[in-house]
Amino acid sequence: MYSCADLKKGLKLMIDGEPHVIVQFDFTKPGKGQALYKCKLRNMITGSLFDRTYRSGESFEPASLEEREMQYLYQDETGYVFMDNRNFEQVTMSADTLGDDKYFLVDNMEVKILLFNGQGIGITLPNFVNLRVTQADPWVKGDTAAGNNKPATVETGYSLQVPSFVEQDTLIQIDTRTGEYVTRVKE
Structure with a gap:
């Protein structure tokens, strides 16, 4: 108490x-x-x-809460499915519960799930995640009004501002706490 x-x-x-x-x-x-x-x-x-x-x-x-290390498996019509690697128990969380964190989930990613009575109520992601850019407008030379940043969309559907040199199919690192571009990732 x-x-x-x-x-x-x-x-x-x-x-x-x-x-x-x-x-x-x-x-x-x-x-x-x-x-x-x-x-x-x-x-x-x-x-x-x-x-x-x-x-x-x-x-x-x-509060009787439990935090477990789990692995993100997949998304289906019921929600986002996570699995405990120790006992293979699965937990499904809705998109509303995850909020914007759903945009940073990559298959087989290790995350911490906060559980209350066996139900997932929160998630802790790694600080950084690598995602591939699926759509980025070409930068127009001389367009300095935008501050050398342009909009881009990554493979999970998340949109953010990236530097002008980032092109489609580029692997980038994103800070999951702020949702901002960090750096390009060498492959």
């Missing part, structure tokens, strides 16, 4: 039977009376945000 003194940003708690994470935290001690702990919480299943204020002396149940 957590007490109010344990509250901090990033702490995962069970509230009303669902896991929540503290995304913003503020402590106030008025002149008289109990200390106040103001928290902005995010529901880890639905993604909804809300504010709650707690008084010192309250206790909280830690």
Whole structure:
């Protein structure tokens, strides 16, 4: 059990039977009376945000979450399928749950899946992923208004800005945390 003194940003708690994470935290001690702990919480299943204020002396149940190393297998009509390499158990996650992370998934990629009661509710990708450019407009010489960047689309359907020298079928590295181009990859 957590007490109010344990509250901090990033702490995962069970509230009303669902896991929540503290995304913003503020402590106030008025002149008289109990200390106040103001928290902005995010529901880890639905993604909804809300504010709650707690008084010192309250206790909280830690969220019963499990993080497992899994391998991305494929996408079908039910969602994105991942497999645990130790026991070969499979977990399917919807596109809504993955959000923009789905654009960085490559077959057989190792990822960390956050599970709540056996259901996938979050994913941690490697910091960088290599993807092939499938569509890039040719750069027009003298077109400096764009700052030497142009739009490109990679094999997963993700669109981003790349330098003018990047052409179709080029393998590039993308930072999965920001979604931005990093460098060309030599093959």
